[in-house]
Amino acid sequence: MKAGKFFESLPQVPDAEQFTDILNRPGIRIERIVSRGHTSPAKGWYDQDEHEWVMLVQGAAVLGFEQGGDVRLEAGDYINIPAHCRHKVSWTDPDQLTVWLAVFYPA
Structure with a gap:
């Protein structure tokens, strides 16, 4: 077993989006993403x-x-994004941290 603190070590003003694996096993990956005013690349x-x-x-x-x-x-809002559904982050709040919990699982 491994315990952790989800809100530990949050950067207050990250230079770039921060991606941290919480769990990475065959068939599932759980990730914490921290943004503050970040978006996906314009062409990405x-x-x-x-x-x-x-x-x-x-x-x-x-x-x-x-x-x-x-x-x-x-x-508190969530969304399920199917595999190969092309998407991007268009906006994140520039005045506060945006913290995501992402779960990736097989198609």
Whole structure:
């Protein structure tokens, strides 16, 4: 067993988005993501081989989808993104940390 503290070592003003694996095993990866005013690169889309379930634990963000439409997330909101659904982070709150919990699982 391994215990941890989800909110430990949060950078207050990260230079770039911070990605930290909480658990990484065959068939599942759980990740903490910390943003503050960060977005995906202008020409970049996430196009992943696995499904992604993501919950916003703190802060606010907007996800954009290539097929159209934006989804605004606030603390407590979650979304399941199917594999190969091209998406990007369009906005994260510049005035506070945005903390994500992402679970990646097989398609």
